[in-house]
Amino acid sequence: MSAPSLAAFIANSVSTSTPTVLITSGGTSVPLESNTVRTLENFSTGTRGSTSAELFLSSGYRVIFMHRIGSKLPFLRQIPSPTNVTPELANLIKDCPNPSVSTPIATFNSNLPNLYLLPFTTVTTYLSLLESTLKSLSPLDSLSIYYGAAAVSDFYLKKPPKHKIQSTSEGRSIANDNNIGEGFELKLDSVPKLLGDVKVWCPGIFVCGFKLETDPKILTSKVEKSIEKYGLDCVVGNVLGTRYEVCYLYDKGGAEEVRGRVEEGIVEGVVGRHMEYVCREGGSLNVCLEGNLIGGGKKERDERIWREMDGWKKGIFWGWERLGPVIGVALVYYIRRRKW
Structure with a gap:
């Protein structure tokens, strides 16, 4: 049986009034040539995004998981393997007798009715896919969340050269490249900041942004500017060196420190704020009284x-x-x- 389309997945959320979260996860690639040989990478393994997806699913949400190809996937990330396990590979090894393999695969398969996978690689694909997906989510109004955990490139090439950039000055001269000399200068363009467009494409959505810095002294000021500039409902702020031990969940009321099981604290905080948001906006929730309540049974x-x-x-x-x-x-x- 083939997987449902994204439109059908969202239509099901709308018809059942089930809260749905769009999670972006992993890093983006910036090609340096149209016929790509070299790329610039914004590295991310997708651990935070995939872990968060599992927690949202256990909290009663449906999840659209927009992920970098090759980064970690919900539940399958738990399989002890040096390489990423894709859904196709999981299907091949689903009968493995080792419970450390079979259990995550069984859990992944059982969650597929409420999990939709959207892969990307390049930053341009990411930007296009993000816009179209958010527009598709608009019928859910306040029942939708944008959870932007992906590490998106800040710079890219608007018009990359057609062919491989030559490594020598002689090669670049033959290729009629203007960058002739022993070194090579690369001028990058700024990637469009789309956070301000999220509520344009999906007006009722609850927006959770992410801010990673290496200098803890500027984190709070950068987050506060983002909340004010883009109208974000909350922001997860962290410092590169301690991002697995401590994070801060910001909103207009201030900052809440999250320690220990960081992803659990983040998702619990976002879910709580989203529930308050839904009540303020007059939305309705499909709450299952048999144990699948928002926030757990x-x-x-x-x-x-x-x-x-x-x-x-x-x-x-x-x-x-x-x-x-x-x-x-x-x-x-x-x-x-x-x-x-």
């Missing part, structure tokens, strides 16, 4: 509460969970038997 919520409690609080929680129904029945019996 009863079992997941109870487990999270239990982990965070002190010892004496756990005793009260345990006692109320077990004795509460008994006390309730006794009170009802007492009231009915009592002669007023």
Whole structure:
């Protein structure tokens, strides 16, 4: 059976009023020639994006995962392998007896009804795909999220040469290249900043941007300028050297520090802010009362509460969970038997 089209995937989200997040993940490539031999890379393994996709899925969201080809994919990233596991390869090895391989593949396949994969490589493909996907999401209005975790190139060549750039001055002379000399100068153009267009293409969408810096002194000021300039609802800010240990979730009210399991903290914070946003904007949510609630079912919520409690609080929680129904029945019996 062939995979549904993106339009059909989004139409299903609309018909069921299910919140849907567009996650961009991985780095972009900038070709230096039209017949590409050399490229400039914005490197990213896609770990944060793929991990976040898993967490959004477990929170009841549907996910459009726009990823760099070769970067990590949700669930399949967990397979111990030196190379990326593609869906095609996963299909071939799905019956592997090793549970460290078979379990992630089974989980990936079980989530496919709510996961749509959109691959890209070059920055120009990324920009075009982002615009068309956001426009397609517009019927979801406030139920949609843009979660821009991709490492997008800031510079590119608008008009790259047709053929391979020659490595020697003689070769460049033969190719009628203006850059003749022992060295080689490359002038790059700025990639268009599309954050300001996101709410133009999809007016009701909740926008979560990302800001990575190497200098912690300028992080907050850069984030605040982005929120003001582009109208972002929140921004994940991090410093390159500590991005796996600590991040900051910014909104117009300030910054919240996230430590430990960073991706869990980020997604939980974004989901909470999105729910508030939906309520303010008058949207409606499809909430499954059988356990697939936004933010987790009863079992997941109870487990999270239990982990965070002190010892004496756990005793009260345990006692109320077990004795509460008994006390309730006794009170009802007492009231009915009592002669007023």
